[in-house]
Amino acid sequence: MALADTARALVDRRLRARQMHLWLGILLAAIAIISLATGASGTSLWSALFRLASGDGISLTERVVLWDIRAPRTLLGICVGGALAVSGAVMQGLFRNPLADPGLLGVSAGASLGAITAIVLGGLLPFGLGAFLGAALLPILAFVGAWLTMMVLYAVATRSGRTSVATMLLAGIALGALAAAFSGLLIFRADDMQLRELTFWNLGSLSGSSWSKILLAGPVILIATAFATTLAHGLNGLALGEASAHHIGIPVQRTKNLAILTVSGATGAAVAVSGGIGFIGIVVPHLLRLATGPDHHGLLVNSALLGASLLLLADIFARFVVAPAELPIGIVTALIGTPVFMWILLRQRGVVDL
Helix, strand or coil, X not given: CHHHHHHHHHHHHHHHHHHHHHHHHHHHHHHHHHHHHCCCCCCCHXXXXXXXXXXXXXXXXXXXXXXXXXXXXXXXHHHHHHHHHHHHHHHHHHHCCXXXXXXXXXXXXXXXXXXXXXXXXXXXXXXHHHHHHHHHHHHHHHHHHHHHHHHHHHHXXXXXCXXXXXXXXXXXXXXXXXXXXXXXXXHHCCCHHHHHHHHHHXXXXXXXCCHHHHHHHHHHHHHHHXXXXXXXXXXXXXXXXXXXXXXXXXXXXXXXXXXXXXXXXXXXXXXXXXXXXXCHHHHXXXXXXXXXXXXXXXXXXXXXXXXXXXXXXXXXXXXXXXXCXXXXXXXXXXXXXXXXXXXXXHHCCCCCCC
């Protein structure tokens, strides 16, 4: 009887997760339309669509605003929000703790260090590598920075197959501070043009969105996000502990290595095109676990959808709260995410008792 009840509860949870796919997809589509339809200019999406439907052409101003400015910004917000939320969900499954997050644990700082290195020192690479790689150098080094940080963090926090939450948090703070220190050294030697570009990384923004950035980082984010869904079974097994996961046939080390690679790719690419945007990765997966349970088969997809929706909402707010100026989106996510993080921390005091 108890086994039947457990199976029924599992089926109900997965059904709720699938229903959540639909509703979050509708929510994301609605917010994306709002993002396309609103902006500082008076250009109307609906007027442009009406003229196109009636066979009339749209003006050059409408084409530039809608196609070259709003459309890539909306798509980039979807990619970045989804990447950060999925990365947070994978990290929380890997570390078996709801406080794991690329920003909190220094992974985003490592990716930012790689991106800043590309901006400041890219022209000094030997054999003309900087010129050869061109725009691809920045996301490559951002990925390397995220990957190295993630590897060091996991090596420091895990011992005898068990992860210490206290060590994880402290190591993440230390690695983030170290990455910030090296970033400061690079910023110190940057010229005026590089400093203007580096300002983009301080708080994160989607204002520099373009089709070239989407073509550069979008495939990496989409591949990493899609690949993360294949890790659902392994992450569910790791929730039982590494020993138990091994006994039920989970390739533990392979799952951990792939999870690290996935988080590094998604976070590195996201930071490369948007700068440092915090709290999406910690808030979204935790809220979804409360709503649909810890099963990663539904959690990862829902995290991508809700993370994209929340980041687009934050971007819309950032565009209008101080119009005609624009508030960095990192400030918005921090203002929203910090109280939620404190609430999560209070709920998890027994888990993270130092």
